Amino acid sequence: MKEDNKELLEVIRRCGLDESEAKVYLALLTLGNGTVHQVAKESGLNRTSSYAVIERLKRKGFISNIKKVGKIYLSPINPQRFLQIQKENYANLERHIDDLNYLFTIAQKSPGVRFYEGKEGLKTVLEMIIEEAEEISIYGDGDAFKHSIPGWSEYYSGKRAARNIKSRLLLRGTSDAIETVRKLRRNPSVKNKLSKIRVLPEGYNIVGGFDVYNEKVIFYSFSGNNTAVVVESAIISAMMLSIFNMLWDMAEVYDKTLLNH
Structure with missing residues (x-):
């Protein structure tokens, strides 16, 4: 992996992906679109592991399939979506922070x-x-x-x-x-x-x-x-x-x- 991509990999991981998922997503960003073989090669994962990681990312909505000239390619979501997810998570936390603080207070009062x-x-x-x-x-x-x-x-x-x-x-x-x-x-x-x-x-x-x-x-x-x-x-x-x-x-x-x- 290129040195300047290591920081990007860590940023993606902090958004909720594990290391393998972050590598596959970053590989797809680099490729634009790609086949499983291309993604595996770019990410440094073996082909078998790549299949499992790709399926997880599909379920999470971070990559999708596109069809080109009768062939299936993988495509990443816009990175802007990570920012939206973090904003949604922050807003959700703000809505429930009083409930969480209440539980914390009760726990502190437990014998x-x-x-x-x-x-x-x-x-x-x-x-x-x-x-x-x-x-x-x-x-x-x-x-x-x-x-x-x-x-x-x-x-x-x-x-x-x-x-x-x-x-x-x-x-x-x-x-x-x-x-x-x-x-x-x-x-x-x-x-x-x-x-x-x-x-x-x-x-x-x-x-x-x-x-x-x-x-x-x-x-x-x-x-x-x-x-x-x-x-x-x-x-x-x-x-x-x-x-x-x-x-x-x-x-x-x-x-x-x-x-x-």
Whole structure:
């Protein structure tokens, strides 16, 4: 193929033809009209391949048959048609761009889910929370959390305080959790003012938990292999926050009775 035709070949390909189709069409433009044999020779394709490509181009409307002196020749459409097709495609895209943008927006709002496993996975999630959250609602088994990542309960609490993250913790009503709440009530430090803690009555057998902040929910499982599932969804986070708030209000009456003893 001539060097100056390579650029033309690329232009034609960008109009929706594959490489073989572009070569055959360009060969016909060069010839004006031609037989299958002439087209195959000019395009550099073998005769068998040329037949298949020619049939595809006929179906697409880019070449047609003409009869000369009782013989069938192939003829290309005017190249101006490519420009018309591109204009039609652009106009069609403009008509439907709002619909496409709507689908894109909906897809972006679909829940995104990520999984983390093991102690290091949990640490990654907790560090993410520290970096992103301004307020967080935490529900779960504090004792199970301490056993899953030894030493991280105090570290995590300190980091939240250092970042001025407001926290509400709703914990399983174990003796340790109850004692923690009592200590906080007796020591109204700046750190403790950022954290509000309530405990659930006996009967709430929690072995995991969930956190809600921004538009994310993180579900935890502390039994067996530690697992955290991060769900990014405005709808799901709003639903889980409603559940948390309901339990938070239920725990208030219990806490007032419990902590007065």
